[in-house]
Amino acid sequence: MERKMNQLNRFRMKATNPEIGSSHSQGVVNMATSGNKKLERYAVVTGANKGIGLETVRQLAKSGVMVVLTARDEKRGMEAVASLQKLGLFNVCFHQLDVQSPESIASLAEFMENQFGRLDILVNNAGVSGVVTDQDALRALNIDSSSWLSGKATNLVQSAIKTTNEKAEECLSINYYGCKRVTDTLLPLLQLSPSGANIVNVSSLRGELMVSRRWSLLLVSQWLILFLTPLRLLPPWLQADTTAEDIYIICISYLSPAQRIPNEHIREQLGDLDTLTEEKIDRIVVKFLHDLKQDALEANGWQKMLPAYSISKATLNAYTRLVAKRYPNLRINCVHPGYVKTDINWHTGTMTLEEGAEGPVMLALLPEGGPTGCYFDRTEVAEF
């Protein structure tokens, strides 16, 4: 207790005195009043200067957690903190973090250790799409949200979205290796959390191994096709001009197995927790990048839509299960946040940031005894 008080006092000193501490961190005046038990959980959110990450910080701070908002760009990160302070959230501070840089990660770990002595919540949210995009061409295609979701747009977008070697390498380095680097470095601090820490890896449905949804969805979909389409009574996300064929494709994309990673061997390797190792996952990443360079993605059964992004999330999911198995005293899960309107999808998403952060926040606040090693579709457990 005395140690914690000292840490908080040190943090307050640093917060009020910019001369103390690293230039990469900015504390917040008025944070944690020492008697307030609610502020005794400490969280780090990566890639939090905008989008789902920023909203996750807002929701966590609102629930009383002391949050370290991190961003690779100091200015953007500080502006994000200021935007939350304007909302009256002073239990948020900033620390620079580029998940590609081991030095930057080590600096964050040192900061956490010096200021708080431990970490209770880590949200690995930072991510990139892994493609070069011609935004004008993409806009001109005018693709509706149901086509994005169903995969119907896959061929259409190839002219506007390109997976270059450079972008693919960057994507794997941030979405998969970045998460691993941050987690590995912060694990000693996470293990000091008194009630068992929560790690949340923000993944995507594009990383699912098989698109298997409950058969009831087929029945519901058939019902939709038969009755709702002629009546134009479809939910808003299915847009007014959605045809029966569109709905059929959506159903098929949900129901047919092997839809997302056509290569059965890769699916089996990533899906078999008994034989899975980090080396195996890393080898899959290396093979993917090799096949990309050889222009042999399709021939070797990798996804056609956002291939680097998809494999970065599939490997992230596999890594999540592996670490969860290794550290049973922690709660370690991954989550698809939903199809959210943000920069990463050129604002084609249909959900709000508030909705998108619901899953990550729920998992960040899981109580002792909560699930671990699971994949969530928003707030519901789903199949990997």
Ligand SMILES: NC(=O)c1ccc[n+]([C@@H]2O[C@H](COP(=O)([O-])OP(=O)(O)OC[C@H]3O[C@@H](n4cnc5c(N)ncnc54)[C@H](OP(=O)(O)O)[C@@H]3O)[C@@H](O)[C@H]2O)c1
């Ligand atoms: N939006 C969706 O529909 C959706 C669906 C499924 C999964 N996701 C996942 O949700 C997460 C958040 O995405 P978003 O939708 O909120 O997109 P976003 O608005 O583009 O946010 C991505 C964040 O990641 C940061 N980032 C990128 N590279 C980084 C690095 N090397 N180090 C630290 N931060 C880095 C970005 O910082 P800069 O501003 O500096 O670039 C930005 O803050 C991602 O993991 C994404 O894959 C999103």
